[in-house]
Amino acid sequence: MGMAIAHAQASGMGGMRTAGDLVARVQLAKGLRIREAKQYVADRLHISVIDLVDPVIMSEVRAELGLGIMMPLGKTPKGVECKFNIERLLGFEMNCLKTFKVNAGLA
Amino acid sequence: MSKNYTRMGDGSPVELTDAELRKDLEDGANDAADRGKVPSLTEEDYKYLMELFQRKDRFVGVDVGNEVVLTYDEGTLKLKRHALLEDRLQALTIYERLFGADTIELCHVDYSYKPVKPIVGYEQGSLEMALLMTHAPLLYGAMPNLGLYTQPDGPCPNPMELLPQGKIKEARESYEAIIKDSVKDIVFASAAMHESGADGINFDTVGASGDPDFLASLLAMEQLTTKYPGMAIEMGMAGEFVLGTHGDLYYDGTRLAGLYPHGQVVLAEKAGATIFGPVVNTNTDRSIPWNLARTVVFVRACSKAAKIPVHANMGMGVGAVPVWDYPPVDVLSRASKALVELCDLDGL
Incomplete structure (x- = not known):
């Protein structure tokens, strides 16, 4: 496991500590290369590309927009609740919500 | 000095x-x-x-601004192999909230599409539960692993036993039958996980059995992305060079045996891959x-x-990472x- 952690520290975007999960979603959904994927997310969040990997700035952005934070206390969006906010923010249908919407009677 | x-x-x-x-x-x-x-x-x-x-630094990292997205193979299996008493769903949350993972991957302990097929309903249930409690994109991963299709564990004669006997024609015919069976299994399991909500499918260790393994993965990917336009599939390779275990297999007119990563990626794109993972041993x-x-x-x-x-x-033994389970940082x-x-x- 040291390997996964070491890569995350050396080269990774930081996952949900920052905007790594959001950029990854764009790569997977749109097949964009890293620069375009980062720019897409930065534009949707109305922040600069460099802010995407800043855990201080992104914690505030994520908390404000309900995108999921590292220490979710009471009355804060968690898990699938955040995914609805992420889908709305990124502007494309996320496969992970399709079955959920059908099962929950939302589609 | x-x-x-x-x-x-x-x-x-x-x-x-x-x-x-x-x-x-x-x-x-x-x-x-x-x-x-x-x-x-x-x-x-x-x-x-x-x-x-x-x-002299013990640890180095990319310049600020050069960070990239991380995907994983055998995601939940890598915690399990340390004999940690955790469930796969817990493993995913550990990756996401403690390891700084940009994506997470659910997998079965027998990390191959063939053994996933009979238990796919259980895997779908686990994946759907995991999707409720996680935030990062969740992939489902497994290997084509064509070795599982040879006798006595599978239905086809073992080409690796036929080839030393000089039975080249028979070995090739066996590989061709294996390709058909494996494509069905890869498509079946991947389609089920996609329909359950996986954000992506990971074809991992592609080409481990040589050019038949690579071709099966390309054909399965082609079928899946035709049926599900926009489906995300990552193709991670097994080695730097596609071994010609069959030797006469082609995709879109290109011979597969002998392809290096810059040739492999072109075919992966044609077949519908979203992300390509090259390997250098x-x-x-x-x-x-x-x-x-x-x-x-x-x-x-x-x-x-x-x-x-x-x-x-860039795991153990590939990408200039030492062949050691706990690579020095x-x-x-x-x-x-x-x-x-x-x-x-x-x-x-």
């Missing part, structure tokens, strides 16, 4: 003089350029790599500088040939930084 502390490909420590370091870098780079018929390193690249290995008898220079040459050629994101494989972090920055990578 000062020496530079680094390691061999098996992880053992070694000290190299500047001249030895430069020679290893040149030899590794030229080996890849010669085999792959691609450009070697430039003088600027050598300067970057010399400085990287001359640094680590040579344990050579130093990490030799291996890293060699890896950069191959992976850079792949990245330049690609239109889709490229996530280089001094060389691992150097390899991580150099590959991202010199190859214009989109992820690891």
